[in-house]
Amino acid sequence: MAVAQSEKTVQTSSSKPKLPKRNIALGIGIIFVVIFCLAPAMWQLLTSFKVNEAITSIPNVYLPSPDQLTFEHYTNLFERRPFARYIFNSFFVAAISTLVALATGAPAAYALARLKIPGQRLIILLTIIVTLFPYILLFLGLFEVVRALGLGNNYLALIIPYAGRNLPLTILVLRSFFQQLPKELEDSAKVDGYNTVQTLMRIVLPMTVPALVTTGILAFIFAWNEFIFALTFISRDAMKTIPVGTAEIGGTAIFEIPYGPIAAATVAGTIPLVLLVLFFQRRIVQGLTAGAVKG
Template identity: 65%
Template sequence: MKWGKNSNYIILNVSIFFITSFFLIPVIWQVLTSIKTSEDISTIPNIYFPKLITFEHYVELFKRRPFVLYIFNSIFVSTISTIICLVIGSPAAYILARINIHSKNLILILISIVSLFPYVLLFLGLLETIRFLNLGNNYLALIIPYSGINLPLTILIMRSFFQKLPKELEDAARIDGYKIIPMLTQILLPLTFPALVTTGILTFIFTWNEYIFSLTFITRETMKTIPVATAQIGGSSVFEIPYGPISAATVLGTFPLILLVFFFQKRIVAGLTAGAVKG
């Protein structure tokens, strides 16, 4: 019996090690490539660990292109889209969770279908709409589609959290004279803060990493986002692939997301596990 427990423990830890390594090795490889010299990167066979650490690829990013603007563009578009999703999605989720409205089940079915719909299939329709509204090279050309794509998921997640809250809280608030909006903003939303953080981060990450819409709807150099700017990094000649600058741009583009998840990790875990255990 004791050996069985020990063997399970060993298998569990070995499995965790291999799974973690599987996901971390590409990240570590990108980081190491970003601090290698160009000679070490092009050497055959590969040099896995740099002989000389250099930050020339990071410096090159900011010298050759306005990379600070790319970071600002991604932060601005992602933040505004996330705020819009939470501001619109939270009241909508509360209404669908607590208030009996006509055809509520049909609305939920439609929201579920839209949340599962591949957003790439919306590309041609959005392109024609943006042309018609003359929104090309405008932040709204990204903010509006991103908000619309992430809104169904926000509504579904927030609705599940509102359903878990005891109705006695709302009854007590109504007795104290609270209307729906003050009750939602002052009492219910603070209780669902882990859900707000979880859905907000999911929306932010999707918006930050999105490539196709950003590539097509924004062509002005100073308005491009990090994924597009990284993909368009070129070498000194047509035949040169600048692995160093691309790796540096990838690391810089991922670092804000790592900080975001690290800072809110407790809230994310609380949001994902809330309601999993009753009692």
């Protein structure tokens, strides 16, 4: 009896499924990719809390001790420079330009998706070309326009170019979402007496909120991180954005590179974007996966 039980125990232990080598390799690959992607961000975060001696020490200090950590870089960032104002400027310009791009791009995308417009294919082709066109090549023309209209040191000098730069992408993305909607809904709205504008505002846009959020996040990130236009069109310190304010951080000496304050400014300028993405995470996933599965 005891022999039979022991044999049964051996069979049970040997019949346990082993983890395939393929899954082990996949897990190791995922861990490597995560470390590879997060390592620069984690290094920047650690640098923002290190004392200057730990930052410049050789060999590098990868895991600083408690006496090598400090909040001085963050306190100096907000006490010696108007960095809070830079954050407000970036948020204001990015938010307004994103709303303008969505408000003008959504009707245009709906018209290209549903209405029969003469030269529709040509318009779509030109929109795609503008999207692929390097925006830096528009710099000189925009500079002349801003100077002629007297928009220097004005939020409109950034809002208008940012909205215009994001408009083609907004039109293309939203047009693809509008084309996936069933036309029966719009036909029912016409039977109920809705015109084109009412159908767009009351039927189509509420159903494409994930697409609007996803497109808005992309436009917002571009406006938040843009540097060349903000550096050229704005010279007043109180109206500068985060990229420009970070680039102008200087050390106490001519040849000193303030790694700590720059890292702190980078982290402080990235946190709002991270919070924004986390807040709209569900909408973003819905927008990215909408239409991926039919049935």
